[in-house]
Amino acid sequence: MKIAVIGTGTVGVLSVCHFLGYTKDVEVVCVHNPKKNILGIGESSTVRMPELLWKSLDFNFEFDGQELQYTPKLGVKFKNWRSHDFVSSIIPPSYAIHFDNFKLAEVIFKKIYAKYKNRFSELKIDIESLKQNDKEVIINNQYKFDYVIDCRGFPKDYSNYTMVDLPINHCLVHAVDEPGTWKFTYHTAHKNGWMFGIPLQKRQGWGYLYNDTITSKEDALKNFREIRNKDINLDNIREYMFKPFKANKYVNGRIMVNGNSALFYEPIEAISGGFYDTLNIFYYEYIFHKTFNEGDININVNYIADKYVNFISYLYRGGSTYDTDFWRHAVKICNNNLKNKKWFETIESIKQRKEDITRFPLSCEAWQILDKNLYDGKTFN
Secondary structure: OEEEEEOOOHHHHHHHHHHHHOOOOOEEEEEEOOOOOOOOOOOEOOOHHHHHHHHHHOOOHHHHOHHHOOEEEOEEEEEOOOOOOEEEEOOOOOOEEEOOHHHHHHHHHHHHHHHOOOOEEEEEOOOOOEEEOOOOEEEOOOEEEOEEEEOOOOOOOOOOEEEOOOOOOEEEEEEEOOOOOOOOEEEEEEOOEEEEEEEOOOOEEEEEEEOOOOOOHHHHHHHHHHHHOOOOOHHHOEEEEOOOEEEOOOEEOOEEEOHHHOEEOOOHHHHHHHHHHHHHHHHHHHHHHOOOOHHHHHHHHHHHHHHHHHHHHHHHOOOOOOOOHHHHHHHHHHHHHOOOHHHHHHHHHHHOOOOOHHHOOOOHHHHHHHHHHHHOOOOOO
């Protein structure tokens, strides 16, 4: 069997690892255009990334992660969301990581070639067409594969996607060439939204998130400078504008979407990474065990996608220490998002400490620790 993974962003690389690590004789080809740059966002992982890289490559970040400027991530530190700062901890012995996204494909592919040299290759082309029949998928009317995992990033056409109402739609990212010395990801609330802070061995990444229907880019940049006390201007930032969305269909015959081709909400708690890994688990079962048919996967994955909207809305629904237009907007739409059956299923599941699909994306223990800091533990009493 031959599987193509399209794209060399984080999810493309991890999809290659997944289908090599969990199979014995499948050939995996990474299809990509080396002239196209990756987005370079998403440098904070969930616990599943180090687990997958260990499973597929025996990759130990303490020994192998130096080229990725690896630092351990023990949780997310929330500042200014409440009167006290707190950490949403990763429950030991699990851990997550911070890493240099721009180096990921280079470092991981080097390890993949060493371990899977007879099962892995790259096809460096620009994709002009993607067609399928009952037996195969054909790229550019020439290259044939049994299945394709499409991780090409944000769609150009959103007609096959559903927009999701969430507070954030704009991000300004500023890199500082100074070592990051902390072991968590900062989530710092500000008057117009919140800011992430990611530590790498030789670089810090700071991302100012806001809603551009409420705050102008000029005002956002001014506030970003004030918070960071740095000379930040449009020449030394990367800018990302996005619409929170999810796919209407994740599986279409022999073609499956993942990464930002499947869903993107926002960077909070890096939860999209867990969703993308869950997709590959479903796809593996679909391809090799026929556990799910196409309709089953689309229904189940859509259910989980809605759970992630609930989790994000749960974080925002109590507001922050700021009483501003943004935070009033966030509280309003997120409380409205939580008026659904799936949220009440989550509450009951956590009350009964059921470790099942209804309480995505956290364990019951992690949910309760977070709730103690955000809502005095009252949500799940």
